[in-house]
Amino acid sequence: MITLDVALGERSYPIYIGVELLHRADLIRRHLAGNEVMVVSNDTVAPLYLERVMAALDGVRAEAVILPDGEEYKTLAQLDTIFTALLEQRCSRQVTILALGGGVIGDMAGFAAACYQRGVPFIQIPTTLLAQVDSSVGGKTAVNHPLGKNMIGAFYQPRCVIADTTVLDTLDARQLSAGIAEVIKYGLICDKELFAWLEKNMEALVARDRDALSYAIERSCRNKAEVVAADELEHGRRALLNLGHTFGHAIETGMGYGQWLHGEAVAAGMVMATDLSARLGWLGAEDVRRVEKLVARAQLPTRGPALSVDKMKALMAVDKKVQDGRIRLVLLKALGEAVVSDAFDPVLLDRTLAECQA
Amino acid sequence: MITLDVALGERSYPIYIGVELLHRADLIRRHLAGNEVMVVSNDTVAPLYLERVMAALDGVRAEAVILPDGEEYKTLAQLDTIFTALLEQRCSRQVTILALGGGVIGDMAGFAAACYQRGVPFIQIPTTLLAQVDSSVGGKTAVNHPLGKNMIGAFYQPRCVIADTTVLDTLDARQLSAGIAEVIKYGLICDKELFAWLEKNMEALVARDRDALSYAIERSCRNKAEVVAADELEHGRRALLNLGHTFGHAIETGMGYGQWLHGEAVAAGMVMATDLSARLGWLGAEDVRRVEKLVARAQLPTRGPALSVDKMKALMAVDKKVQDGRIRLVLLKALGEAVVSDAFDPVLLDRTLAECQA
Numbered sequence: 001m002i003t004l005d006v007a008l009g010e011r012s013y014p015i016y017i018g019v020e021l022l023h024r025a026d027l028i029r030r031h032l033a034g035n036e037v038m039v040v041s042n043d044t045v046a047p048l049y050l051e052r053v054m055a056a057l058d059g060v061r062a063e064a065v066i067l068p069d070g071e072e073y074k075t076l077a078q079l080d081t082i083f084t085a086l087l088e089q090r091c092s093r094q095v096t097i098l099a100l101g102g103g104v105i106g107d108m109a110g111f112a113a114a115c116y117q118r119g120v121p122f123i124q125i126p127t128t129l130l131a132q133v134d135s136s137v138g139g140k141t142a143v144n145h146p147l148g149k150n151m152i153g154a155f156y157q158p159r160c161v162i163a164d165t166t167v168l169d170t171l172d173a174r175q176l177s178a179g180i181a182e183v184i185k186y187g188l189i190c191d192k193e194l195f196a197w198l199e200k201n202m203e204a205l206v207a208r209d210r211d212a213l214s215y216a217i218e219r220s221c222r223n224k225a226e227v228v229a230a231d232e233l234e235h236g237r238r239a240l241l242n243l244g245h246t247f248g249h250a251i252e253t254g255m256g257y258g259q260w261l262h263g264e265a266v267a268a269g270m271v272m273a274t275d276l277s278a279r280l281g282w283l284g285a286e287d288v289r290r291v292e293k294l295v296a297r298a299q300l301p302t303r304g305p306a307l308s309v310d311k312m313k314a315l316m317a318v319d320k321k322v323q324d325g326r327i328r329l330v331l332l333k334a335l336g337e338a339v340v341s342d343a344f345d346p347v348l349l350d351r352t353l354a355e356c357q358a
Numbered sequence: 359m360i361t362l363d364v365a366l367g368e369r370s371y372p373i374y375i376g377v378e379l380l381h382r383a384d385l386i387r388r389h390l391a392g393n394e395v396m397v398v399s400n401d402t403v404a405p406l407y408l409e410r411v412m413a414a415l416d417g418v419r420a421e422a423v424i425l426p427d428g429e430e431y432k433t434l435a436q437l438d439t440i441f442t443a444l445l446e447q448r449c450s451r452q453v454t455i456l457a458l459g460g461g462v463i464g465d466m467a468g469f470a471a472a473c474y475q476r477g478v479p480f481i482q483i484p485t486t487l488l489a490q491v492d493s494s495v496g497g498k499t500a501v502n503h504p505l506g507k508n509m510i511g512a513f514y515q516p517r518c519v520i521a522d523t524t525v526l527d528t529l530d531a532r533q534l535s536a537g538i539a540e541v542i543k544y545g546l547i548c549d550k551e552l553f554a555w556l557e558k559n560m561e562a563l564v565a566r567d568r569d570a571l572s573y574a575i576e577r578s579c580r581n582k583a584e585v586v587a588a589d590e591l592e593h594g595r596r597a598l599l600n601l602g603h604t605f606g607h608a609i610e611t612g613m614g615y616g617q618w619l620h621g622e623a624v625a626a627g628m629v630m631a632t633d634l635s636a637r638l639g640w641l642g643a644e645d646v647r648r649v650e651k652l653v654a655r656a657q658l659p660t661r662g663p664a665l666s667v668d669k670m671k672a673l674m675a676v677d678k679k680v681q682d683g684r685i686r687l688v689l690l691k692a693l694g695e696a697v698v699s700d701a702f703d704p705v706l707l708d709r710t711l712a713e714c715q716a
Binding site: 034035076079080083084087088090092093094114115116117118119140142145147148151152153154155233317318320322323324325 | 392393434437438441442445446448450451452472473474475476477498500503505506509510511512513591675676678680681682683
């Protein structure tokens, strides 16, 4: 087991990465606030892993609330289901909320923890690659709104993150690829070595080679922990972690939540950001080809869906990075070096949007 | 105009108290984050004061969302109405949310500000006595759940509070009395002098004598600001501000939100807390009579509604102060000296609940 620290002063916490961690009662118990736990999971993950987690909680007053699986259920209505379960069980302010699932469950359970009785402790047990390398770390929680993704939420840090790599064995191939998208992201924004490693090892990663997965998860979490420690509330550098996300969120909202997986939309979005960076003269054609090729080898889409340029731009205009009415994007000065910029000719953005779709 | 400071380090802010402050554009403008404002108000207050506030915001991109008036609308569903308005207007992270209304509007607008895009600035313009003396100060925001009052929320401080005493002229008598309940509360928990002043000046206060109102508001805000500065997140002393509230929340939830005004339920709850304190031998019969008399002179109920003891206890068991399954109550060691305690014989609580109802 590897332990990484997210250094946030009083809110610091460990990320545990390793095999067979799910039944490690000691890991969970040392982070409980009291003797009450509410597990939040979904109907795909619960049948596989809930029993194991409940066994590790033997002797604790533990209940579970099971939500339907999918991004289309990351709503205020489902959040209310969590609150109702907590109140029906008369859970007190000493309850610890435990997220057992992928990014959707982590985001919703974390937001519920931030709001229930104005804040109770929570623990992340991510069960998808995407959640293990990205969404479970850093304290961003949210639900979607029909008019914009992740628009309602809180910055709220977990007590710990337990990333059991064994659970990735049961992850379907599409979800695995979606997680690899976020690994590629770290390579592109700040980690040239990781990008080079991915170019050598993509097939091993897709084949779930255990060592390759471990390396990708640890390296991604190190990158994420470092960025979050430097800028918890996204006043600056943290925004770089949104490479491909302004495009990606527009795709997810525009297509209807759940049609494109978040990682798939981010993959197409990263190609768009790379394409626009090349149009600005910051990258060469060879760089664009390298990114497209790596994305394709990860079994991810290199093109967005058929949404009109106007529709994409309207959806991008509700992005959280918008300032004074101007869309700000994460773009690439080089492979491994991202910047946030609004200094691009809108005509070039139109071209990117028109040409980077299927 | 008086300016009080709520001393919370980086989150410190001023409370402005005075006449004719609503049209003071300078007060509002100095606390705006950007050039966007969303006013949240209700259908009672907006017709009276929205135009004046909008005039003060001349030149700012200001929109308004008007909710139905009443505690029964302090729900996740109405919160979503605020989010929809913000997104339809494409409000960015630089938007300032401005609460124009009583406690319900302040709690909802504040919680919306805490969650929209994971947090945007907000300003409180309380228009009821209750909001001016209590709920607008201190950063507690929330919505109700059918199973428990204020169960979903956040600690989120405003940029400033603007208490214009002129607006109390249009407040209906029942609402005025509800606000006086919270003034009495400060007297009982920590301010013997205020309690004595109230015993001398209650009729002037009920008659809206301007000097009496000013004194009551300033003194209450000073008490509140001091307690909140010492214990922002309610790890200890801040819980004293909940005198009468565990009983009161049970009354509000049990009767259906909006049937009893919050201040009315708190008034009956304070008499219950006083009664139980006397049963514990902490207060004398004369103290109980003084409290009941003062509450009655404020035109407030001295008895709770007819709810069974079991129902009241079940509702009180979801209170946020519950620890290890035990109900903790704010009780009185003397008039002007409150404590939080679970060290009472449950039989005495039963007697209080049975005897302090209509």
